[in-house]
Amino acid sequence: MKFKKVWHDSISFIKLIKTDHPNIIWIIVMGALAGAAGPFTQLFFYGRVLNKVVKGQYQECILDIIILLTAALILNLIKKACDQSVIVLREACADTIYLKTAEKAFTMEYEEFEKTETMDAIRRVQGGENSSGGISNQIQSIYILIEKGFSILFSLAFVISLFTHVKTDSRNFFSSIWSSLLIIVVFTVIFLISLKLSAISYKKFYEVEKKNQHLNSLGEYMLALMYNYQYGKDIRIYSMQGLLDHYLKSIMKNINSIFLKWSTTDGVYTGVIVLLTQLTSGLVYVILGGKAIYGVINIGEVFMYAGAILELTASIRSEIVEYNSFYYRTEYLNTYYEFINKPNSNYTGTLPIEKRSDGEYEFAFENVSFWYPGTSSKILDNINLTFKVGQKYAIVGKNGAGKTTLIKLLCRLYDPTEGRILLNGIDIKYYDYEEYTKVFSVVFQDFKLLALPLSDNLTIGETSEEEGQWKVLEKAGIRNRIESMPHKLNTQLYKNNGEGVEVSGGEAQKIAIARALYKDGPFVILDEPTAALDPIAEAEIYENFSTIVEGKTAIYISHRMSSCKFCDNIIVIDGGNISERGTHEKLLKENGIYASLYNAQAQYYA
Incomplete structure (x- = not known):
């Protein structure tokens, strides 16, 4: 034997x-x-x-x-x-x-x-x-x-x-x-x-x-x-x-x-x-x-x-x-x-993504439930949700409510345990995975930058004109800092691989936002994008949010309720379910979970 x-x-x-x-x-x-x-x-x-x-x-x-x-x-x-x-x-x-x-x-x-x-x-x-x-x-x-x-x-x-x-x-x-x-x-x-x-x-x-x-x-x-x-x-x-x-x-x-x-x-x-x-x-x-x-x-x-x-x-x-x-x-x-030689059994789709200059990519969740493999506890339970083209959404909820998991499903990092997710009426599993990911520009809550030149972090190694890189750095509010670096766009980030520049958590977050903008995906997802920013920088992101996303469909996940005011639609997730949805004013009048979370934070700014 x-x-x-x-x-x-x-x-x-x-x-x-x-x-x-x-x-x-x-x-x-x-x-x-x-x-x-x-x-x-x-x-x-x-x-x-x-x-x-x-x-x-x-x-x-x-x-x-x-x-x-x-x-x-x-x-x-x-x-x-x-x-x-x-x-x-x-x-x-x-x-x-x-x-x-x-x-x-x-x-x-x-x-x-x-x-x-x-x-x-x-x-x-x-x-x-x-x-x-x-x-x-x-x-x-x-x-x-x-x-x-x-x-x-x-x-x-x-x-x-x-x-x-x-x-x-x-x-x-x-x-x-x-x-x-x-x-x-x-x-x-x-x-x-x-x-x-x-x-x-x-x-x-x-x-x-x-x-x-x-x-x-x-x-x-x-x-x-x-x-x-x-x-x-x-x-x-x-x-x-x-x-x-x-x-x-x-x-x-x-x-x-x-x-x-x-x-x-x-x-x-x-x-x-x-x-x-x-x-x-x-x-x-x-x-x-x-x-x-x-x-x-x-x-x-x-x-x-x-x-x-x-x-x-x-x-x-x-x-x-x-x-x-x-x-x-x-x-x-x-x-x-x-x-x-392990087969990618879930990445077998072959349909190309339709190239649309109008950015009209509409997503829909149909009876989506999810629990992690090897567990029986549902993270999301029977979610029905449509993201309409060009609108800005905020997803809020307590810790562990399932907000980030919903984004992982949307990005196909995981597949739904039950139900399906549609892109323009077609189940997303039928699309070519590599093409599908090009639809999204994402800043994850736990994003990572590479200990490589700044330009490579933005362009992911693609040949690019510097003008486009400076433009997204300007939008993200980090251009002045980059211009002060010794080699500007070619400056090495961090010291893992030799001489480099250490950036703060807030600066790293702005660079991550610039990277997402540079990708120019028609669907923007920002998961706690201002968590490491100071109040002034955070206010600038909020004020310029519409300019930053430029009419694209956008999802904004945050624990800070005041940041949801500029969104067209607020979705409240609680215990894996959609418990509330509507505008900021509408949800305040309903005096539910959103109003409770908002008022709990607002008292400290009174």
Whole structure:
């Protein structure tokens, strides 16, 4: 069962690396064959030359030496060339897989990407790579396994030829077939015992690694804090050094204790394997010496067979160790194959989005309910709602009411559990996902800016005239600040990647608004867009909101009720339901949830 799984995982891994580097397997096979053939070519010709020297046939040795040197040179050149190619391809394959993983992470369903199981799988791979090697190491293991496999085959060919060196009429043990059979039997038994002991050792190592996954993750997190300047102020002001030092020492102590216990056990198993292989080597020398004494084989053949059998011993030992290393890595590296080839089952729509210069994109929620996978609590319950073209909407409600979830459904970050969402009368799941997302310009509550040049944050790497960038920065009220930066639009944000400029939370929020405006989607969504702004900057956003959205359909989510006055329609969500809707004046007269929230805030401004 174990071998079958390893074989299946090996094929998956090879498929993964062959896609962009189809020659790597042939290079590995050629290099492995040349590397394995080298020692046996030398043993064969050394034996021939030694026999001829013993017989005094010095002239006849010259041709053998020439063939030996030529073969050794050719095999060595092939091996060196393949070794160098594999070194380069190992890194290239690793980079290719990392890029494919990143591409998949960027394009897979957000609902799937956000799952705990997905994140745990990625963390498990990263932890495994840090402790036991990654893609590059796995390719090297394949190389070694194939090379040692060829070595074992060559060794067995030499050992089998021993069966031809018998005296059928002899009752002497060394002259009979039984001595050769004994070597085969002993090697088989030692191989099986070594394989079993090595498997037990690696099973324990795998268990240790599983136990250490959480400790390793926590340790890496703690170490990362040391180099992250953004935590520097809090660590110093709150004197966190002692707490972090305590955690680090405790983690290291536990990790070292677990590995010390495993290494002691592994040392015992390794010692037994080495002892058995050494005893086997001693037996080989005794049998070959006996065969030479009784004239079954000559001195050159003693040298040749002894070398071949010792090579067999070393190859078997290496094969076992490398096999178990390879097997262990497949446990986590196969996650790459599964992750990259995971189908995007929810992003199968193919309809193009109609390109409309009038921006008339109307959305409708029909009996939409939603609860997160694995839970039974409804976040949204039977929502029926239409967003009419060109109108400005405010969505309000208490924390956890479902406001942001509604936006996630609209943006297709999640699909409704029940009901459907329509764009111009067509279910949004039938639209091409990439085209669909172009409809929206969104500033999420937890937006992120990249530690890259400001221009790249705005244009997302597209070639653009600077005039358009300055225009949206002006609208967002951040142009003056950008003009004061050392490299203006080309200024690096944050210091994660070297010299950069730190921007405040309010400045970052304005840049995020500018990014949304630059995208120029016909449907604008602003989720708490002024949460980090000072009162003056916030007032400017409110006063210029109509200018900012320029007649587009807009949704504004906020906890500040005073900001809803400029909206055409206010939607109040409570407990996953639409409890109220209307204009600011209408909802105040109804004296419901909205009026309660508004009056609760207004008293502080009276």
